[in-house]
Amino acid sequence: MKKFLAAFWEFTRPHTIIGTSLSLFGLFIIAQAAAGYRTLDLAAFILALVSCLGANIYIVGLNQLQDVEIDRINKPYLPLAA
Numbered sequence: 001m002k003k004f005l006a007a008f009w010e011f012t013r014p015h016t017i018i019g020t021s022l023s024l025f026g027l028f029i030i031a032q033a034a035a036g037y038r039t040l041d042l043a044a045f046i047l048a049l050v051s052c053l054g055a056n057i058y059i060v061g062l063n064q065l066q067d068v069e070i071d072r073i074n075k076p077y078l079p080l081a082a
Contacts, residue, residue, distance in 0.1 A: 007079045013060045020056045024049055 028045050064071060064080045071081035 010077070011061065011064065011079045012057050016056055016060055017053060020052050021049065024052050 025045075028048060029040075032040060064078060068080055071078050075081055
């Protein structure tokens with residue numbers, strides 16, 4: 001299980017997950033402030049976060065599936081290229 005989780009973490013490209021999470025948080029705060037809310041709607045934020053992370057993992061995975069030959073040269077450390 002530890003190997004699977006490590007491979008999945010590398011497959012998801014952690015820097016994209018971090019960037020997606022930070023940008024979502026910033027945009028969510030701006031949207032909440034613009035709508036006049038004074039407190040964070042945690043349920044809505046978690047739903048948006050799960051949706052964004054799912055889409056992010058799908059896009060990153062699709063890119064890796066399509067670019068295996070290129071990644072073998074440029075990014076040989078990725079799970080599918082290795």
